[in-house]
Amino acid sequence: MSHTPGADRGPTVTPTRVVVGLCLAAPFVAMLWVGSYARVDPRFAGIPFFYWYQMAWVVVSTALTMVAYRLWQRDQRARRGGAPK
Structure with a gap:
């Protein structure tokens, strides 16, 4: 049985994945x-x-979900x- 180095590692945290998580x-x-939006004013139209x-x-x-999907x-x-597109 062949063993590839690094194949057993768990999920890798990268800056891209952190941004994806923040977007979601x-x-x-x-x-x-x-509490941040439980008010009447300011009114819009x-x-x-x-x-x-x-x-x-x-x-x-x-928009954030679309960005997260593209980054993922x-x-x-x-x-x-x-190759990246």
Whole structure:
């Protein structure tokens, strides 16, 4: 049985993976910290802050998830030795 050095190592923490984790964790932290947005003012187009803040995070979360996915793909290609696009 062939043994490749380094194949038994657990997950490797790289700066890219840390950024991926932060991109995925930020929306959860922002939404779970209700005290930061539980207010009426400032209003945006007559909509209380409480509501438009949450709707803004829908868009931000989508962008952060897309960034995390692209970074993860690039990291996986680099680990396999593939050429980055």
